[in-house]
Amino acid sequence: MPGFPWDLRSRPTHLLLSRLFNAVLFGALALALISPAMSQNVPLISGGGGFLTSTSGGNTTYIPVISPLIAAPLGNHVLVESRAIILTAFFPRGGGRSGYDHDSFLGLDFLQADVVANRHLTVVAGQFLTPFATYNERLTPIWISNFQEAPLIFSLGTMGSASSVGGMLRGSAASSEKFNFDYAAFFSATSTNEQFSAERAAGGRGSLYLPAAHLEVGASFDRKLQGTEENFAGTHVWWEPANSSLRLRGEYARGAHARGYWVEAGYRLSRFSDNTRFLARVEPVFRMQQTFRSQPDSNDGLPAADTQLADFGLDFHLPHEIRINTSYSRQFSSSGNRNIWQTGLVYRFLFPTWRGK
Secondary structure, three states: OOOOOOOHHHOOHHHHHHHHHHHHHHHHHHHHOOOHHHOOOOOEEEEEEEEEEEEEOOEEEEEEEEEEEEEEEEOOOEEEEEEEEEEEEEEEOOOOOOOEEEEEEEEEEEEEEEEEEEOOEEEEEEEEEOOOOOHHHHHOOOOOOOOOOOOOOOOOOOOOOOEEEEEEEEEEEEEOOOOEEEEEEEEEOOEEOOOOEEOOEEEEEEEEEEOOOOEEEEEEEEEEOOOOOEEEEEEEEEEOOOOOOEEEEEEEEEOOOEEEEEEEEEEOHHHHOOOOOHHHHEEEEEEEEEEEEOOOOOOOOOOOOOEEEEEEEEEEEEOOOEEEEEEEEEEEEOOOOEEEEEEEEEEEEEEEOOOOO
């Protein structure tokens, strides 16, 4: 499934039960480590589930998916957290055959321990989302993203797998009423483990937020340190004008053989209607993307030819944490133009594992 943050073809079917067992085992261990006497720090189970469809070239794929997340505090300074993705895709059989085939995916997006050292530093260890730009850490959950498919430049900087195995330092370097500057620096080791694969790399991100302007700007840099070494650089901008329902965000990234950008805008119509009315729950969204290829590279995850993609969406924010996402995309490329229609019904859940004090 190209374009999705998860690649169904990258996980053999025989690994599914093993991954599921590890995810369940981790959850049980995390809960067991927490003493009932510390019930004020109640672990939370969150996440989302949904049913997605994608139609391209007249062929429709159906994807039931669930993505649970657990956050388990261990005292006042340690947090263990993990997010999994479980899905099955049903897609038309190729080669002129009728009917549908299916493929399954189960894996952990991250499994990490966060140690709060002080107000300026949090130490992270384990498998974590690579802190390059903003999409990977902020917009990949299905209950947050406005579009099913990740941006075309998603693999630049995240090095394909989107996660790293090693250590990370992050926090707020300096802040005042007028600004906040936060940072994230990481090192990833080479890991060929079936459950936690990663490449040797290092890098980080810095972001400046201006509260008065509701504006965030930042820059990222990663270096791949194994195989063919290469650098990745990127910038991002998020802007939510004050007293407005408009949201603007975008990223630019470049690698050794390709570069590109995406810009997304969304506007909640609640400004024109009472929050109890249907119109207030509607959000039109638009995303424009372009990639530019300088040299052939079959490993960077970007299209082989220069590509333009315009995404038009209409999201419905219903009561009880239910959302309906619909979108139409038009792709322009020398390798072929195509239309993409997508819909999704998503439910967000959140509950404590037990009642706290």
